[in-house]
Amino acid sequence: MSSGVRSLRTRLAALLAVIVALGLLVNAAWLLLSARQRLRERLETSATLFASLATGPICAAYDAYADSGYFKFRQVVRDLLAQAPDVARVEIVDVEGRVLFDSARLDDGERPVPPEGRLDPAHLEAVRRLEPTTLRAPDAEAGVREIVNPWVEDWGRHRLSVVYHVSYAKLSAEYQRYARATLALTALSILVAAVAGLALARRLTRPLAGLTEGAREIAQGRFGHRLDVRTGDELQTLGEAFNEMAERLEATRGERERLIAELERRNAELERFTYTVSHDLRTPLVTVRGFVDLLEKDIAARQPELVTSDLARIRAATATMETLLRELLELSRVGRVMNPPETVSLAALALEATTLLHGRLSEAGVRVVIQEDLPTARGDRTRLLEALQNLIENAAKFRGERAEPVIEVGSRPGPDGLVLFVRDNGIGIDPRYHDRIFTLFERLDSRVEGTGVGLALVRRIVEVHGGRVWAESEGVGKGSTFCFTLPLEP
């Protein structure tokens, strides 16, 4: 994907990652909060339980050993505190608010060292109550609770209370471990989600990249490009539609190029036609005008022989013009005016052409041999007759000085099916001119009558039928074979 366009893949992946991350973070936050709450509750429950159980032994031990055997009291306190790791400190307070003992100063001497000062009113009130009270430590570090537990003696006297300082330090450490583990797991999950999201997005968008590339190829005119999208979803449908479009475009372009080539060929033909006509139609005109003037001179000079020859030339030139105009008109009709195609027996057609040319053929002493099993073709009968007639006439015209001129109309197998031919044993054609003879007004010999339209007409008729025409000859004096192909009926 090009720069400047934020890729769909990136956006999809980012969206997925953000959604998963948000979910996981909310989950983690909820887990942590509830864990903290649960831990505190557990701690407070166990501290309260501890306080209710320890108050009796502590106070009794104080009473018994405070003045003598302090080490014993100290041992009792140590043992009890060892049972409750969250209880950081224990104070024994009397109902007057005097602090009698502070475990923080347990090791200061051989006797309990009462701390200075008295309790504040809130603590005093708690100390005097007969039920356990939980207080937030006023000026102690955060995360410390105080549980005040009264010691009610067997006979109901309430003289002392114990203040337990509950520390959250150990709880925090545990909580932090738990939080670290949770956060690490969450981060790992987000990472996995992001990678999975990217992979999924890539999988989803890879066909899109292919489509984009394909569209570019098409835009650059390479219509042969095809997509291979096999996702089995809408993208595959899109890919198939895309291929169909490319196919159509390719076909359209092929058709367009064919039409352009055809148009160019026609244009070149027309251009050539225009200026060959300008030359060939003016040629007899120049003859006529020139000899009309000469005729005048020759009459004035009383030269009857020259007058006769002048007149003959004028007559011949006008006849040429007439033929030329007729043939040009004929040529222009081929391909423009077509009769509906029909099944044509080529043997019958060759016979008809020979009959039409009978006068000229017998005059020249030419024998025409027609192969009996000639195939049947499909096409414009009138035009095909015209083509055969022209080929036979052409063969007769160039029969040369041979004693027994023969023209053979037949067929032979070729690389692309049957090839039809009109063969003569006449003057032949120099191989250099085998292609040129089919060009309009192209003539190899100005001494033989003709306008140079006949073979051009044959080529036009054969090509209009989708066939091909060419000449074969081993050289001058060795006869010629005019071959052509036509759409044949089986």
Next chain:
Amino acid sequence: MHEEPLEVLLVEDNPDHAELIRRAFSDRGSPVTLSVARHGEEALDFLFRRGEYRDPARSPRPRLILLDLRLPRVDGLDVLARIKSSAELRGIPAVVLTTSDAEPDVARACELHANSYLVKPGDFGRFESLLGTVESYWLALNRQPGDGAGPVTH
């Protein structure tokens, strides 16, 4: 006016036109000897002295070539190209004399160094005067290598 004959090669496929040109020269009493080639190949045989024109006596070097354009076998423009690419022949003035006044023909002939391009006129009178001009310009006034010193007035 002229004492010795002037060799001119006419390359013309149409026998009527060849006759018109011959008459135009002879009616003016020009001392022109016309050799006629009926197609491009014959013209090249004549100029390059091949085939039936192998003998130099049969193929004298012309002082002027009159060339029609659309010719059988080898086209007039091809003949022109061959003449102008031959060191021996390119000095001979080659004048195109044709019925075609099509622009592509004029342009092509010009490109191939035709010395002049003339269109055959309709009536004989103008034909005669055109060939008279050709004769006086190319055969009398125009100087060619080997003409010797001084004006060629014979």
